[in-house]
Amino acid sequence: xxxxxxxxxxxxxxxxxxxxxxxxxxxxxxxxxxxxxxxxxxxxxxxxxxxxxxxxxxxxxxxxxxxxxxxxxxxxxxxxxxxxxxxxxxxxxxxxxxxxxxxxxxxxxxxxxxxxxxxxxxxxxxxxxxxxxxxxxxxxxxxxxxxxxxxxxxxxxxxxxxxxxxxxxxxxxxxxxxxxxxxxxxxxxxxxxxxxxxxxxxxxxxxxxxxxxxxxxxxxxxxxxxxxxxxxxxxxxxxxxxxxxxxxxxxxxxxxxxxxxxxxxxxxxxxxxxxxxxxxxxxxxxxxxxxxxxxxxxxxxxxxxxxxxxxxxxxxxxxxxxxxxxxxxxxxxxxxx
Amino acid sequence: xxxxxxxxxxxxxxxxxxxxxxxxxxxxxxxxxxxxxxxxxxxxxxxxxxxxxxxxxxxxxxxxxxxxxxxxxxxxxxxxxxxxxxxxxxxxxxxxxxxxxxxxxxxxxxxxxxxxxxxxxxxxxxxxxxxxxxxxxxxxxxxxxxxxxxxxxxxxxxxxxxxxxxxxxxxxxxxxxxxxxxxxxxxxxxxxxxxxxxxxxxxxxxxxxxxxxxxxxxxxxxxxxxxxxxxxxxxxxxxxxxxxxxxxxxxxxxxxxxxxxxxxxxxxxxxxxxxxxxxxxxxxxxxxxxxxxxxxxxxxxxxxxxxxxxxxxxxxxxxxxxxxxxxxxxxxxxxxxxxxxxxxxxxxxxxxxxxxxxxxxxxxxxxxxxxxxxxxxxxxxxxxxxxxxxxxxxxxxxxxxxxxxxxxxxxxxxxxxxxxxxxxxxxxxxxxxxxxxxxxxxxxxxxxxxxxxxxxxxxxxxxxxxxxxxxxxxx
Numbered sequence: 174x175x176x177x178x179x180x181x182x183x184x185x186x187x188x189x190x191x192x193x194x195x196x197x198x199x200x201x202x203x204x205x206x207x208x209x210x211x212x213x214x215x216x217x218x219x220x221x222x223x224x225x226x227x228x229x230x231x232x233x234x235x236x237x238x239x240x241x242x243x244x245x246x247x248x249x250x251x252x253x254x255x256x257x258x259x260x261x262x263x264x265x266x267x268x269x270x271x272x273x274x275x276x277x278x279x280x281x282x283x284x285x286x287x288x289x290x291x292x293x294x295x296x297x298x299x300x301x302x303x304x305x306x307x308x309x310x311x312x313x314x315x316x317x318x319x320x321x322x323x324x325x326x327x328x329x330x331x332x333x334x335x336x337x338x339x340x341x342x343x344x345x346x347x348x349x350x351x352x353x354x355x356x357x358x359x360x361x362x363x364x365x366x367x368x369x370x371x372x373x374x375x376x377x378x379x380x381x382x383x384x385x386x387x388x389x390x391x392x393x394x395x396x397x398x399x400x401x402x403x404x405x406x407x408x409x410x411x412x413x414x415x416x417x418x419x420x421x422x423x424x425x426x427x428x429x430x431x432x433x434x435x436x437x438x439x440x441x442x443x444x445x446x447x448x449x450x451x452x453x454x455x456x457x458x459x460x461x462x463x464x465x466x467x468x469x470x471x472x473x474x475x476x477x478x479x480x481x482x483x484x485x486x487x488x489x490x491x492x493x494x495x496x497x498x499x500x501x502x503x504x505x506x507x508x509x510x
Numbered sequence: 511x512x513x514x515x516x517x518x519x520x521x522x523x524x525x526x527x528x529x530x531x532x533x534x535x536x537x538x539x540x541x542x543x544x545x546x547x548x549x550x551x552x553x554x555x556x557x558x559x560x561x562x563x564x565x566x567x568x569x570x571x572x573x574x575x576x577x578x579x580x581x582x583x584x585x586x587x588x589x590x591x592x593x594x595x596x597x598x599x600x601x602x603x604x605x606x607x608x609x610x611x612x613x614x615x616x617x618x619x620x621x622x623x624x625x626x627x628x629x630x631x632x633x634x635x636x637x638x639x640x641x642x643x644x645x646x647x648x649x650x651x652x653x654x655x656x657x658x659x660x661x662x663x664x665x666x667x668x669x670x671x672x673x674x675x676x677x678x679x680x681x682x683x684x685x686x687x688x689x690x691x692x693x694x695x696x697x698x699x700x701x702x703x704x705x706x707x708x709x710x711x712x713x714x715x716x717x718x719x720x721x722x723x724x725x726x727x728x729x730x731x732x733x734x735x736x737x738x739x740x741x742x743x744x745x746x747x748x749x750x751x752x753x754x755x756x757x758x759x760x761x762x763x764x765x766x767x768x769x770x771x772x773x774x775x776x777x778x779x780x781x782x783x784x785x786x787x788x789x790x791x792x793x794x795x796x797x798x799x800x801x802x803x804x805x806x807x808x809x810x811x812x813x814x815x816x817x818x819x820x821x822x823x824x825x826x827x828x829x830x831x832x833x834x835x836x837x838x839x840x841x842x843x844x845x846x847x848x849x850x851x852x853x854x855x856x857x858x859x860x861x862x863x864x865x866x867x868x869x870x871x872x873x874x875x876x877x878x879x880x881x882x883x884x885x886x887x888x889x890x891x892x893x894x895x896x897x898x899x900x901x902x903x904x905x906x907x908x909x910x911x912x913x914x915x916x917x918x919x920x921x922x923x924x925x926x927x928x929x930x931x932x933x934x935x936x937x938x939x940x941x942x943x944x945x946x947x948x949x950x951x952x953x954x955x956x957x958x959x960x961x962x963x964x965x966x967x968x969x970x971x972x973x974x975x976x977x978x979x980x981x982x983x984x985x
Contacts, residue, residue, distance in 0.1 A: 227625030230580055234621045237587050238613045244590060245610045248602025248677070255591025255598070256921040262592050263931045266585045267938050273581035274942055277574045281949040320599055320675070326927040469603040470679045477607045484614040491622045498626055498633050 180475065181468035184246040185457065187481060191242055193446055195235035196304075197348065197439055202229045204349020206272055206297025207342060208368055209290060217361050218290060223503045224356040226276055231492055233269065245477055249320060249467040250457045257315045257322040258307045258329055265303035271296030298342065305341025309334030309383075312452065313390050317461040333386055340379030344442070347372035351435035358502045369426055369434060377419055380445065384412065387452065393460060395452055411448045415441060518920050520928040521593045524935060526902070528585055530895055531939050535579030537894045540654055540701065541708025542572050543647035545744075546627075550640050559961070563737050567958035568712075571950050573628050578946045580621075582939070593928070597909050597919035604670055604678045604687055605660045612656035620649035654701055662693035665901070665911050666770045678910070691770055695763040696901075702756045703897065706857060707890025709748035713860075714887025715954045716742030717880035724877065733960030739874050741958075742883070746873065750861030757854055761817075767901075768818055771911060773836060774904035776829045777843040779814055780804040784828035788821075789814035794848070797840040802830065804844075838906040846899040853893040860886050 202225040212218045225232075244251040255262060275293035279286045306329060313333050316324035350372050353365035388396050399408045418440050425433040457464045468474065511519075546568055553561035587609070590598045598606075623645040631639045669686025670678045680687055719738035728735050768775045776782075780792045782802045791814040795807030812822035819826065829837055860882055867873045905911055909919045 227629050230577075230624055231618065231621035233580070233584065234613065234617045237584055237617055238610070240588050240591070241606065241609045241613050244598055244602045245606025248599050248606060249675075251591045251602060252595035252599035252921075255588065256593075256595045256923055259592050259921075259923060259927050259931070262588060263934065266588060267934060269584055270581040270938060270942055274577050274946060277577045278946065278949060281574065281953070321595065321922050323922075326924040469606065470673065470677075472680045473603040473607050476680070476684055477610050480607075480611050480614050484618070488614070488618045488622065492618070495622050495625050498630050 175471060176465060176468045177471040177474070178465045178468075180471055180478070181246075181465045182455075183478065184242075184468065184474050185464045187478075188239060188242050188246060189446065189450070191235055191239040193442070195232070195239055197442055198232035198235060199229070200345045200442070201225070201348040201352040201435075202232055203272075203297045203301050204345035204347065204372075205353065206293050206349070207301060207346045208349050208353075208372075209294045209297070211368060212361075212364070214287075214290075217364065220357055220361050220503050221353060222276070222279070222293075224353060227499045228496065229273075229276060231495065233273070242477075246469050246474055247457055247464070247467040248469060250462060252320070253315060253317055253322050253458055253462065254311070257324060258310055259326060261303040261306045261310070261329060265300045265307075268296040268299030268303065272300065297345075301342045301345045302338040305338035306330075306334045308341065308449075309337030312337070312387060312393075312449075312459060314393060314460045315458050317458060333390065336379070336386060337383055340376070340383050343372055343375040343379045344445075347376045348435070348438050348442070351438050355432050355435050356503050366426060366429070373422065373426070380415070380441075384448070398451055408451050411444055411451065415444050418444065513925050517923055517925045517928050518917055520925065520932050521920050521923070522916065524593060524928065524932045525589060527932070528582065528589065528935055528939070530898070531943060532579070532582040532586055533894065533898060534891055534943075535575050535582060536650070536653070537700075537704045537707050537891065538711065539572060539576050539579050540650040540704035541706075542568060542575065542711075543643075543650045544705065545708055545712065546572060547640075547643050547647040550643050554636060554640055560733065560736050560740050563733065563958045563960060564741055567737070567953075569628065571953050574946055574950050574953070576620075576624065578943055582943070585935075591921075593921050593923070594909070594919050595921040597914065600677050600914060600919075601664070601910060602677070603673075604680055605663060607684075608656050608660045608663075608688065612653055612660075616649045616653035616656065619652065620646050623649070651701070654704070655697060658697045658700055659688050659690070659693050662696045663687055663690045664909060665696075665905055666690050666692040667910055667913060678913075692763075692766055695759070695766045699756070699759045699763045699897075702752055702759055703890065703894050705748065706752050706756055707894055709745045709752065710857065710860075710883075710886050710888075710890045712741050713745030713749060713883045715957075716740075716745055717883035718954070719957045720874055721877060721880045721884075724875070734957055737958040737960075742880075743868075743873060746861065746864035746868070746883070749857060750865050753854070753858040753861045757858060760851075760854065765818070771905060772827055773829060773832050774838065774843070774901070775818065776827060776832075777838045777840045777904050778847040778900060779818075780807070780840060780844045781814065781826060782829045782840075784826070784831055785815065786825045788812040788816075788823040789818070789826035791817060795844075797844045799837055799840055836907060838904050843900055843904040846896040846903070849896040850893045850900060853889045853896070856886065857889060857893075 205221050205225055209218065209221065212221050240251075243254075271292040273296075275289045275296065279289035279293070282289070309331070310329035313331060315322065316328060347369065350365050350369035354362055354369060357365060388399060398404055418437055422434060422437040422441070425437060453459055455464050456462065457467050546565055549561050549565040549568065552558070553565060623642040626634060626639065626642040627646050630642065634642070667678070668690045669681055669683060671681040673679050716738050719734070720742055723732075723735045723738060730736075764775065764778075779789070780795060780797045781789055782797075782804065788811075790809040790811045792804055792807050792809045795804035795809075797804045815824045815826055816822045818824075829840070863879055863882065864873065867876045867879050873879075907915050907917065909916050
């Protein structure tokens with residue numbers, strides 16, 4: 174019945190892993206949704222849709238694992254954060270409704286396909302923006318009273334959270350365009366290269382802006398974490414590596430590499446995650462609740478850890494198999510019928 | 511009403527609305543996934559094209575229903591935190607792990623193999639494709655297992671203790687939590703309900719095409735007609751065999767509820783007053799919590815005790831044996847229960863009728879049977895929702911029965927926030943899922959085609975042969 178700190182940190186890592194998996198996997202299909210209006214009506218849109226149709230559902234399941242895992246392993250954090258983020262979370266859920274059904278509905282009703290394509294984009298954009306806003310609202314701090322959220326219902330809304338929202342949209346668009354570079358060929362691929370350049374610049378600017386703005390959040394200790402000696406020796410590695418990977422990414426785009434831009438973007442996402450870790454650890458609600466203080470009893474965490482240790486490798490295996498089944502360019506099987 | 515009470519009421523409306531809409535889809539897809547598994551298995555075994563035609567026809571409908579189930583389900587998992595944060599904090603250490611297991615063992619399984627099931631037959635071959643179909647069906651069942659365990663624990667909590675922070679924590683074995691007293695009954699009753707619901711939908715679809723073919727005097731050897739016959743026959747077998755089993759399962763769950771949640775059963779029966787000499791069976795009436803009685807009631811003396819205690823003279827408690835602030839809204843529970851039971855009896859009747867028709871070799875000829883099957887097509891959904899209303903409203907005022915009140919479970923949210931989200935859910939759900947159901951009906955109306963094409967795989971040409979074109983809405 175007692176909290177075990179080691180277990181709590183293991184679970185914080187597992188939740189972070191689930192969120193990371195969600196962000197990169199649903200990130201590229203949300204990104205394709207965001208870019209959808211840029212694609213030509215007809216074959217290019219159909220190709221973009223088919224590049225994700227068999228896998229989007231599995232990608233989104235990581236979101237449920239992140240939320241469900243948070244409730245199970247850190248119920249107090251779940252109970253504080255969800256009401257604090259109420260409007261953006263509800264907006265995200267409704268956005269996901271629209272884009273999720275659009276995958277099926279656009280094929281069922283050609284006369285209204287333009288509408289479902291719009292719903293696909295609007296839903297993806299809303300979900301991405303809302304997720305970014307939640308991130309910003311988390312970093313700027315949440316008002317906690319006792320074991321509950323103590324703030325107002327619009328506390329999440331700030332210039333900073335809107336900035337992180339916009340940054341997330343750009344970052345997802347980048348990931349989506351890189352996935353399309355990998356999965357398409359010909360005209361669609363050339364278009365994806367162009368979009369990746371635009372999204373890449375936008376995402377880079379957004380990451381820089383968010384990083385700098387984070388340091389100036391009032392009442393938080395982010396300057397101490399990032400800029401004081403000796404923290405800076407460790408923390409400075411993150412922006413340094415971001416710079417290196419960004420240059421490599423640009424080189425890969427110019428050299429027309431197909432998989433490399435996607436992999437390098439994943440690397441950049443991982444570094445951003447590391448940056449978040451530096452900003453937050455050991456808190457789960459920044460400045461208010463520590464990981465160990467929000468943790469479930471060891472009995473709950475051990476029980477889930479057993480299942481996670483068995484199931485996650487299995488899940489990763491059959492997910493990989495499913496991607497393998499649908500490998501190759503979506504354009505290659507043209508004339509399949 | 512205070513602002514907090516208004517916010518609570520809105521949050522309850524929102525949960526009730528979103529869960530009712532959501533559960534329509536799994537109650538269909540649990541049964542349909544198993545049906546698809548049977549169809550594909552029969553096709554592999556017999557090689558008869560009719561099974562493949564039916565598989566490819568129903569898998570398209572499955573895809574639409576499943577997508578709606580997924581997106582409305584994600585809403586549910588987050589709503590625990592957004593609207594019921596106090597409940598999440600207190601119950602999270604016990605039910606959170608069960609829900610995490612549902613994600614790990616069921617949701618990923620369904621999602622991981624769904625892509626292959628829908629799009630991958632040509633890519634992986636028949637046997638591996640069949641394995642993927644089986645995995646999706648298994649996933650839907652495992653999902654039911656975990657979520658019903660969670661729900662049952664909230665109804666009949668066992669195996670827990672309280673910690674210093676006021677949280678429910680596991681006291682010993684997780685098996686005591688998972689296999690709580692009402693879980694086996696609820697699992698059986700719910701899964702059978704899903705099978706019955708699906709068989710009624712399949713039966714209605716088959717009956718529709720039989721009526722149409724018979725009117726147009728279609729050649730009975732035509733493939734599409736053979737498919738309509740096959741699905742009608744399979745569905746009527748299912749209804750005839752499973753409806754009686756379901757009535758028995760429901761009776762057993764009722765007895766289990768009487769043991770663990772007597773006040774709920776008393777609300778279902780409308781028994782406000784204790785009956786020391788045997789309770790009547792109130793067939794109909796207008797229950798009133800305020801008056802503490804059922805107005806205009808029609809009752810059979812002693813029959814209530816006969817059903818619940820298997821002894822006409824056995825005494826039965828009344829709601830007045832419980833404090834008034836622990837009464838559920840009796841009218842809702844009383845009537846939703848009667849809707850469920852009435853439809854269950856109608857399903858039994860349909861199944862028996864089909865057996866008679868089958869015995870006389872008129873299964874494909876009796877047009878009134880076909881019409882009845884069409885009318886009964888949505889009955890499963892109505893019965894399922896009515897059943898859930900009975901059990902969920904009937905356990906009020908508790909979220910964790912006898913331990914945590916609904917009024918003490920909600921998030922500290924501002925009323926405008928909940929009001930806005932409720933309106934948004936109502937508009938979006940009716941629009942989006944209404945359209946989705948309409949697409950499903952259009953697909954059903956078109957019916958299975960000979961050599962039904964597979965779900966189009968990449969790339970699907972906008973102007974070419976698409977599944978949408980088969981709806982006949984495009985030249």
